[in-house]
Amino acid sequence: MISALLRSLLACPPGGRLSKMPNIKQQQKRVRVSARQRLENLRYRSTIKTLTRRLETVVQEGDADAVDAERRRLEHWLDLAAVRGAIHKNKAARRKSQVARLVSGTAPAEPSAPKRGRRRHS
Secondary structure (H helix, E strand, O other), X not given: OHHHHHHHHHHOOOOOOOOOOXXXXXXXXXXXXXXXXXXXXXXXXXXXXXXXXXXXXXXXXXXXXXXXXXXXXXXXXXXXXHHHOOOOHHHHHHHHHHHHHHHHOOOOOOOOOOOOOOOOOO
16 A cells, blocks of 8 residues: 555655656655655644544543543654654644643633734834
8 A cells, every 4th residue: 555655646746747757766765765754744744633633522522531541642643743753843842732721721622723924024
């Protein structure tokens, strides 16, 4: 399954344009390795999103044991992703802080959307 997924990623990279495979042997390997790394990073990010949604639903249900178990599981995945480099360590710390606020009940169930636009410096 992974090899089929890698082939599909190599055939059509993000952006939809078809690209030629490099002629240089090391660059061919680099393309294969980066495609594999991209899939692994995607797995971490996707799992974190799924676990976050699960935690939010468990918090709304109010089961304390389930909340604690889901929180520990999500924090574990956040730490793994930060160590692996799938997400930045500060992002992992920020998410863990948001999780703690969500569990304690001081934060809204849905995080606010990030602000769009550019900052103006004077």
